[in-house]
Structure formats: C-alpha cells, structure tokens
Amino acid sequence: MNQVTQTPLYAAHTHIYPRSVSGRFRRLKWAIxxxxxxxxxxxxxxxxxxxxxxxxxxxxxxxxxxFFLFDLVVHPQDIFWLAGLLMIAAYLLFFVTGLAGRVFxxxxxxxxxxxxxxxxxxxxxxxxxxxxxxxxxxxxxxxKLLKTGLTHLLWLLMAFVTGLTFVLYxxxxxxxxxxxxxxxxxxxxxxxxxxxxATTYVMAGIAREQVxxxxxxxxxxxxxxxxxxxxxxxxxxxxxxxxxxxxxxGGQLKARAQRQQAGVGDCIDCGYCVQVCPTGIDIRNGLQxxxxxxxLCIDAxxxxxxxxxxxxxxxxxxxxxxxxTGQQARLLRPKVxxxxxxxxxxxxxxxxxxxxxxxFDLSVAQVRQPIFVQLSDGRIQNSYEIKxxxxxxxxxxxxxxxxxxxxxxxxxxxxxxxxxxxPEQRLRLGANIRMMPxxxxxxxxxxxxxxxxxxxxGLVAIVHPSVFFVPQQ
Amino acid sequence: MAExxxxxxxxxxxxxxxxDLQEFNNPLPRWWLWSFYATVLFAVIYWIWYPAWPVAKSFxxxxxxVTYQSGGKQVTTHWNTRAELIEEMQxxxxxxxxxxxxxxxxxxxxxxxxxxPDMMAFTRSMAKVLFADNCAACHGVGGTPAxxxxxxxxxxxxxxxxxxINQIEQTILQGRNGYxxxxxxxxxxxxxxxxxxxxxxxxxxSVDTAMADAGRAIFQGKQGGCYYCHTExxxxxxxQGSANLTDAVWTVADVPxxxxxxxxxxxxxxxxxxxxxxxxxxxxxRLSNAQIKLLTVYLQSLGS
Numbered sequence: 001m002n003q004v005t006q007t008p009l010y011a012a013h014t015h016i017y018p019r020s021v022s023g024r025f026r027r028l029k030w031a032i033x034x035x036x037x038x039x040x041x042x043x044x045x046x047x048x049x050x051x052x053x054x055x056x057x058x059x060x061x062x063x064x065x066x067f068f069l070f071d072l073v074v075h076p077q078d079i080f081w082l083a084g085l086l087m088i089a090a091y092l093l094f095f096v097t098g099l100a101g102r103v104f105x106x107x108x109x110x111x112x113x114x115x116x117x118x119x120x121x122x123x124x125x126x127x128x129x130x131x132x133x134x135x136x137x138x139x140x141x142x143x144k145l146l147k148t149g150l151t152h153l154l155w156l157l158m159a160f161v162t163g164l165t166f167v168l169y170x171x172x173x174x175x176x177x178x179x180x181x182x183x184x185x186x187x188x189x190x191x192x193x194x195x196x197x198a199t200t201y202v203m204a205g206i207a208r209e210q211v212x213x214x215x216x217x218x219x220x221x222x223x224x225x226x227x228x229x230x231x232x233x234x235x236x237x238x239x240x241x242x243x244x245x246x247x248x249x250g251g252q253l254k255a256r257a258q259r260q261q262a263g264v265g266d267c268i269d270c271g272y273c274v275q276v277c278p279t280g281i282d283i284r285n286g287l288q289x290x291x292x293x294x295x296l297c298i299d300a301x302x303x304x305x306x307x308x309x310x311x312x313x314x315x316x317x318x319x320x321x322x323x324x325t326g327q328q329a330r331l332l333r334p335k336v337x338x339x340x341x342x343x344x345x346x347x348x349x350x351x352x353x354x355x356x357x358x359x360f361d362l363s364v365a366q367v368r369q370p371i372f373v374q375l376s377d378g379r380i381q382n383s384y385e386i387k388x389x390x391x392x393x394x395x396x397x398x399x400x401x402x403x404x405x406x407x408x409x410x411x412x413x414x415x416x417x418x419x420x421x422x423p424e425q426r427l428r429l430g431a432n433i434r435m436m437p438x439x440x441x442x443x444x445x446x447x448x449x450x451x452x453x454x455x456x457x458g459l460v461a462i463v464h465p466s467v468f469f470v471p472q473q
Numbered sequence: 474m475a476e477x478x479x480x481x482x483x484x485x486x487x488x489x490x491x492x493d494l495q496e497f498n499n500p501l502p503r504w505w506l507w508s509f510y511a512t513v514l515f516a517v518i519y520w521i522w523y524p525a526w527p528v529a530k531s532f533x534x535x536x537x538x539v540t541y542q543s544g545g546k547q548v549t550t551h552w553n554t555r556a557e558l559i560e561e562m563q564x565x566x567x568x569x570x571x572x573x574x575x576x577x578x579x580x581x582x583x584x585x586x587x588x589x590p591d592m593m594a595f596t597r598s599m600a601k602v603l604f605a606d607n608c609a610a611c612h613g614v615g616g617t618p619a620x621x622x623x624x625x626x627x628x629x630x631x632x633x634x635x636x637x638i639n640q641i642e643q644t645i646l647q648g649r650n651g652y653x654x655x656x657x658x659x660x661x662x663x664x665x666x667x668x669x670x671x672x673x674x675x676x677x678x679s680v681d682t683a684m685a686d687a688g689r690a691i692f693q694g695k696q697g698g699c700y701y702c703h704t705e706x707x708x709x710x711x712x713q714g715s716a717n718l719t720d721a722v723w724t725v726a727d728v729p730x731x732x733x734x735x736x737x738x739x740x741x742x743x744x745x746x747x748x749x750x751x752x753x754x755x756x757x758x759r760l761s762n763a764q765i766k767l768l769t770v771y772l773q774s775l776g777s
Binding site for chain 1: 587588590591593594597598613614615616617626628629630631717720721722729774775776
C-alpha cells in the first residue's frame with residue numbers, strides 16, 4: 001500500500017502573542033499609525049468654504065450624486081476618474097513592491113494599522129507577552145474575566161468608532177452623528193456601522209495574521225513582483241550561523257572572539273525576533289509568504305546587538321542579490337522604470353483631466369420617433385432632447401444656438417433658448433430645429449449645437465455635434 | 474475508538490467490516506455545524522412569516538401582511554410581491570415625491586409651467602408616459618401615426634381644432650368628432666376630379682387649370698358648399714376641425730406619398746368621394762385634471 005503523506009490544507013490556528021519592541025521601525029510605524037488615524041478620524045469633521053457656503057471638506061453625497069473633495073466637486077460623469085485613481089493605486093503598489101517589497105503590507109495596510117492598535121490595547125490591559133500567555137492558560141477567574149472582558153470591550157469600542165467614522169464620510173457629520181444617536185439616521189448608516197464594527201473587531205481582534213495569510217489576495221500576488229533586487233527583510237545566515245550554527249550566550253561562548261573561534265555565528269538564539277513577529281514566523285527560516293515586511297524583527301535584533309555591543313544588521317533589509325553575491329541591489333531596473341513611467345503617465349493624465357473639468361456638460365440626442373416632420377409651410381422639423389448639467393456652485397445662464405446648418409435654420413426651445421440654471425442644477429430640455437432644405441436628399445446633415453455661458457468671463461462654450469435629417473421627396 | 478494512523482491517534486466510527494475495514498471519524502468543524510443550525514432556524518422563521526407550504530389546493534399564508542388601497546378601499550392581504558409592488562407604487566418615497574410635484578403643477582398656471590425649465594422637464598417626462606399609455610394607440614408613440622390619413626400628426630404645426638393651449642385642453646377634455654360628408658352621391662366623377670384639382674391648386678401643386686377653375690365653382694358654390702367649413706380661402710376653421718387646404722400638411726389624403734399628379738388627384742378625390750369620419754374620445758373623467766394639464770403642455774411643446 002502506498003503511503004500518502006499530506007500536509008493539511010488548514011492548520012489549526014495557534015494564537016500569537018506578539019512581544020512589544022522599540023526601535024526605529026517601530027517608531028516609524030507608530031508615526032504612520034498616528035497620521036493615518038488622524039486623517040481618518042478627523043477628516044469628516046473638517047469644514048470647508050465652498051462658494052460662500054461652509055460644508056464638509058470631504059463628503060460623498062450619494063443622494064445628491066456628488067462627491068466633495070475640498071474644492072473639487074466630482075459628478076457622476078467624472079466616474080472615469082475613479083478608474084484612473086484605481087490604476088494609479090495599482091501601479092503604485094506594483095512599483096513600490098518591485099522596489100522595496102511588501103511596504104504596503106507592513107506599514108500602510110489598514111489591517112496592519114488596526115491590528116497594531118488592537119495589540120496595543122491588549123498589551124495595556126493584559127500586560128506583556130508572558131503575562132498574556134499566562135492569562136490565556138489560567139483557569140477562568142475574576143481576574144481573567146475582567147482583563148479579557150475589558151480587552152474585548154475596548155476592541156468593540158474601537159471597532160464601533162471606526163465604523164461610525166466611515167459612515168460620517170457619507171453625510172453631514174455633525175448632523176448625522178446627532179441623528180445616529182437619536183435613532184433617526186437612515187437604515188444604511190446603522191447597517192454600515194454594524195457591519196464595519198463586526199468586521200473590524202473580527203479582522204483586527206481575532207483573525208489578525210490569518211487575514212494576511214489566507215484571505216488577502218494582495219499578499220499572494222505581491223510575491224510575483226519580487227526579483228533579485230527587491231528589498232526584503234531577511235536574516236544574514238552567513239553571519240548568524242557561522243560555520244557551526246547559532247548558539248546561545250553562555251559558558252565558553254560569551255565574548256565574540258570566543259564564539260568566532262568556536263565557529264559559532266552571531267545569532268545568540270534569544271528568540272526575540274520570533275516573539276515580536278505579528279504573523280508568528282521565524283525570519284531565520286528565510287523569506288516566507290506570511291512575512292508582511294513589518295520590520296519589527298529588525299528592531300528586535302538591533303536591540304539585542306546594541307546591548308551586546310555588536311554590529312547591527314544581523315536581521316535587516318537586504319536583497320537576494322546582496323545576500324547571494326554581496327553586490328548592492330540595483331535600483332534602476334527595466335521593471336521599476338516601466339512601472340514608474342506608467343505611474344507618472346497615469347497621474348499626469350488624471351491631474352490633467354481634473355484640471356480640465358468643464359463647468360457644465362451638455363448632451364444632445366435626436367428624437368428618432370418620428371425622425372422628422374414636415375410643417376405647414378413646407379419646412380422640415382427635427383426634434384432633440386438636450387441634457388445640460390450645471391456643475392458649478394453659481395447660477396449659470398446658457399444661450400443655445402445652432403451652427404453649421406443652411407441659412408434660415410431656426411432653433412425653437414420654447415422659452416428656454418436662454419436658460420438660467422441654479423447651482424448644481426440638471427435640466428432636460430426639448431428643442432425643435434426647423435429649416436427649408438435646399439434639396440430633399442434623404443440624408444443626415446451634421447451640425448453643432450452650441451451652449452454659451454452668459455456673463456461669466458473665462459467659461460468656454462460647449463459645442464455638441466448632432467445631425468439634422470432631411471427626407472427624400 | 475482510536476486508531477494509529479501515520480503516527481497519530483485518529484478517531485474511528487467504531488465499526489469494523491471484513492475484520493479490518495474501518496472508517497475514520499472526521500467531525501465537521503464546529504462553525505460549520507452552527508451555521509447549519511442557523512440556516513435551519515432561518516427556514517423555520519421564514520415559514521412562519523412568508524407563504525411557504527402547499528396544503529391541498531391552498532398554501533400556508535404566513536403571518537406577514539401587506540396593506541394597500543384598491544378602489545378606495547383598504548385591502549390587507551398575506552405577504553406577496555404583487556401586493557408589495559402595489560403598495561410601493563402607492564406609498565413609496567418616489568411616488569410621494571412625484572405626487573407632491575404633480576400637485577405643484579396642478580396649482581401652477583400654464584404660463585408658469587412653460588416658463589419654468591424644471592416643471593417643463595417634469596411635464597415632458599411624465600406626459601411622455603401618459604401619452605404612450607393613452608394616446609399612442611392612435612397617434613403613434615412619438616405623436617406621429619405610421620401613415621398619413623389614420624389620425625392627425627401631433628408633431629407638426631397644423632392644428633385641426635386649434636393649437637392654442639386652451640383649445641388643446643378642450644380637445645383632450647371633451648374629445649372631437651371630425652366629420653366631412655361624402656360627396657360621392659352628390660357630385661359626378663368628373664366633378665370630383667375638378668374639385669380635387671382645385672383643392673390641390675390651393676397648396677401650389679401643378680394641376681389642370683381648366684379643371685381647377687371648374688372645381689373652384691363647385692367648391693365656392695352651393696353645389697359643393699365646401700367653403701362652409703374650409704372657408705373661401707381654403708384655410709379651414711378650428712371650430713369645425715376642418716383642414717387647412719393651403720399648407721403643406723395633409724392629415725387625411727396622403728398627397729406627399731403620391732407618386733405623380735394623377736395619383737395626387739386620385740387620393741384627394743377619394744377623400745372627397747367617401748368623406749371623413751374620425752372620432753377622438755373625451756378624456757374628462759378618464760384622466761385626472763392634472764394629467765390632462767401635463768398632456769396639454771406636452772403636446773403644445775411637440776407641435777408648435
């Protein structure tokens with residue numbers, strides 16, 4: 001009988017109790033947490049002067065179909081900007097990953113940012129790693145109940161504030177928060193808050209590194225963008241293991257000279273780098289899929305090396321090229337240059353498109369049922385549906401005219417050949433165009449409908465092409 | 474029961490077949506089990522709330538209900554999507570918004586409506602649907618019938634019964650009875666030819682001048698008496714619904730579709746011989762005043 005050995009698809013989850021560490025990367029990461037939280041939690045409360053009105057600086061007004069981003073107002077017609085933004089985000093991720101590995105995962109991903117804060121809460125309530133392990137192992141008593149309960153309560157509170165803040169981006173924050181607690185907010189506000197509270201609590205409090213290892217697609221495909229020159233967090237095995245492997249400090253292996261004589265490497269096997277790892281891996285086993293490049297093991301090892309008075313860098317940022325050949329990593333590689341070029345192009349295009357945002361937009365659709373009608377004086381009439389959208393926050397007066405048709409062509413828009421539009425108003429107007437064709441040729445004649453803004457210097461007219469059909473006779 | 478398997482103790486079901494054939498016991502994950510129980514619970518609640526089980530020729534109705542208005546009465550029925558749609562159409566937020574705007578339009582004067590781009594846009598979009606539901610069967614979806622002669626084209630600027638806003642409203646409210654007597658028994662075939670030639674000459678078509686002159690005598694004289702309704706100039710009268718014969722628009726005889734002079738005379742002659750009888754029903758009472766108002770404004774904007 002053949003013996004089939006299988007590694008299980010799903011390993012049972014072992015809880016990780018990361019030890020705290022201090023150092024340059026931890027300080028950098030806390031700074032990023034503070035800035036990201038500051039922006040996320042305070043932005044909905046920032047007011048902004050907009051066309052004489054004070055409103056919310058960043059507001060995604062779904063009901064009004066407008067997104068406000070400081071002075072920029074995004075209309076549904078500008079939806080392709082979202083595509084541009086997503087492309088930029090994707091190429092930025094490719095570019096940074098190709099250059100410096102999983103920087104996004106380790107420093108900027110909200111899963112990392114929120115998990116960091118959740119671990120901080122856990123530590124403040126329950127104590128350092130050994131205390132937390134002890135607490136988890138001890139039988140249920142008042143202390144365990146109190147500490148575990150308080151941790152989960154604070155996590156839930158944090159999750160709730162996170163969810164509620166997200167909702168505030170979609171409505172006027174001061175008003176919405178009042179309605180929220182008075183029970184008068186829209187159902188969607190409660191549902192979204194509940195959903196995000198639940199997901200934040202589960203992802204950052206309970207699932208944690210499993211999100212990165214099993215759920216996150218980015219984690220998997222970022223490895224594809226790695227090459228020999230990509231910066232990775234890694235263990236300098238040559239230095240750490242020496243000829244005879246790593247060994248703990250003590251006995252005959254205390255001073256560095258003694259250790260080198262014995263052929264033992266610089267790694268004293270203290271296990272600090274393993275204990276601080278939020279995904280529970282041992283960096284000394286090499287690059288692993290679970291590693292999110294958070295660099296906390298670098299801080300841990302540096303702390304130990306500093307205390308021993310040895311050189312830092314036993315665990316550090318390096319590249320495969322550096323570890324294999326000792327050469328410096330090449331920064332300017334075709335892949336990196338390619339990503340950078342596409343990125344610059346995409347950013348440039350988006351910026352250009354945003355700066356060219358028209359004050360209003362216009363569309364003209366010919367009525368095709370019937371496509372023409374003959375009038376009592378023999379002229380031919382075509383009808384059109386005109387949609388016009390004032391995207392400014394000022395009253396806009398538009399005057400319509402046609403050009404490119406034969407002499408005597410008449411545009412009749414009822415009382416609206418000159419129409420005054422409120423700020424942000426959308427209008428649908430009907431138009432009839434009449435003319436005596438020089439020849440009944442059964443063809444469509446191209447012309448342009450012109451909408452000219454009145455009394456606003458600097459606003460250019462919008463010209464929309466359409467056709468006028470003349471029947472055959 | 475426990476077995477050694479690849480160095481690990483593994484649970485078995487405890488049965489042994491053929492002496493040594495055993496079955497591992499791999500229990501489902503606990504979360505899976507609880508999810509399953511939750512779906513069972515969901516199903517039970519669903520049965521209680523919604524119509525669910527067929528029972529003989531009927532079914533269990535569930536305790537959920539829908540209430541809506543029907544014929545001025547309040548109807549409460551067991552939950553079903555049909556009733557829910559009716560209720561939504563009566564009390565949904567969009568319906569209420571539409572009703573509020575409709576009331577605003579009802580209160581506004583015709584002048585106010587045609588001068589307000591917003592009210593006009595609302596009118597056009599709502600009247601378009603009303604027109605498609607009630608008028609398009611005869612007048613065509615866009616206001617133009619498929620063929621000349623069936624029903625008046627509402628997109629051109631010729632109005633048989635007057636294109637003034639009050640006249641249009643009147644037409645919709647009380648309907649119209651368009652009638653021209655048949656002259657087939659009064660006039661001979663030659664006379665019909667003559668009148669047809671004269672009628673075509675009024676709108677500048679090339680005709681036999683001698684015949685047209687003879688036709689004029691019939692048209693303007695007692696024998697034909699056409700001028701009673703079409704007037705001496707041939708421009709027609711809105712009060713009679715008589716067509717203007719001097720313009721380019723034809724509402725009964727398909728003159729624009731005729732191939733040559735002879736064919737044009739033939740189509741006009743046919744109309745004179747057989748007469749015209751067209752009827753438009755009165756919409757007062759079938760449509761609300763507000764709906765008639767919307768249609769009036771819409772129609773005037775179509776054919777102005």
